[in-house]
Amino acid sequence: MEAIMSCNLDVTSVWVPGQEVTSGQRIKLMEEEQCLTNNGLFRDPAMESHDFSSSRNNYTCTLTPELIAKAREELQEKPEWRLRDVQALRDMILKEHPHLRTRIDDSFLLRFLRARKFDYDRSLKLLVNYYASRRSWPEVFKNLRPSNVKHVLDSGFLTVLSQPDPDGRFVLCLRPGKWRPNDYPFVDNIRAMYLTLEKLIQSEETQVNGIVILADYNGVGLSQASHLGPFLAKKVVGILQDGFPIRIKAVNVINEPRIFKGVFAIIKPFLKEKMAQRVVPPLGLPPRCLRCSSLLRRIQEIQSPDLFGFVNEFAYPFPQYRIPPGTEMDGHPHGG
Structure with a gap:
């Protein structure tokens, strides 16, 4: 995610829905999409060598105390065990799906754990389905950009x-x-x-x-x-x-x-x-x-x-969009 933060685009003049697109705004939108492509967040032939194995363990919780308590009660998320749970899911991915091209950083994997109340098996199944849907429905995911x-x-x-x-x-x-x-x-x-x-x-x-x-x-x-x-x-x-x-x-x-x-x-x-x-x-x-x-x-x-x-x-203005990388279900080992 460090690369994303380096995209210091001016979002004040970028098109948002309901507005006419000026030439300057169109250029800004193109710059945003190019920036995302360069960071491996859109599928592109040039990104086939992108390293998806980096875990980038720099997660910082942004939840308020109230939401931390809510997550504990409703999602079985325990802050003291959070990174342990993320690592457990990461290990399962690398062991059971070594050829799945997916992000495995903490922030990304937490989405799946929270969606399945920190059940490792169900979280892993959700992650695999997330990528399988991309391959099974190319009409939706091909050139999916703002x-x-x-x-x-x-x-x-x-x-x-x-x-x-x-x-x-x-x-x-x-x-x-x-x-x-x-x-x-x-x-x-x-x-x-x-x-x-x-x-x-x-x-x-x-x-x-x-x-x-x-x-x-x-x-x-x-x-x-x-x-x-x-x-x-x-x-x-x-x-x-x-x-x-x-x-x-x-x-x-x-x-x-x-x-x-x-x-x-x-x-x-x-x-x-x-x-x-x-x-x-x-x-x-x-x-x-x-x-x-x-x-x-x-x-x-x-x-x-x-x-x-x-x-x-x-x-949300479009320049704030961040699209997870495309994937193939086989033939692209994690590497690294």
Whole structure:
């Protein structure tokens, strides 16, 4: 991570979603992407010799005392054993998956331990799934970089509220009704969402608190719903449940259209029971109850956004994105 810190880019004039891109901002964005490429954070043929084996054991905890206590209670994270647990996971990776090209630094591995409550075996499985999904779905992960999803964020399909809820959880807002199938393929929405999750999970606070998803189905019709089949639903749900180190604490649905029952029927078979129980409101709840959601009341307390439009703002400028390195599941030993 030392190389990342050396990218002293001026972020004050870089494009953020909703703004026109000037020539100067475009250059800044290109500089950011080139900087990330040079540091091995984007897949590039020149990076095939990058040393993924360095553990770079310079982790410094940034959690508040309150979050340390929360992590101990909810995630079984004991500060006095933290680095021991990280080393145990690192040893398992090197022993059981010696050809997996992955970062093994403390900060990176902690994401997976926290996501699986410091269960070594489950954390390792999550890490392997994280990289396996990249290889199995190249349409999503090929050339996955900020400039290639600008059009998605401009469309309003996805945003993150600028402030967390009272429980410290960032709110990822999805508005599938904003997507126009004739403008770009649905897979671009997945790319933008994945990139956003990568940014969110860099925060230790998010690793402990998790996130909530607020899905506004206003404007969703057959033109959008017809693109979500079982194959796509299975892959998306698979990544969110078993292939990414983030804790999704709730999925709140508002403006549920009549066709939502059909959409949910496609998704539900792939949801684990625990995740299905976190979808609020449960399928069949009368629409008049949607505005009573505790999450919506909390959001009103924070920012009072238009509940049917949300905040037209993205919480993170693109230059702050840091994409973990691409990988191959075999043929690239750690080396070093």
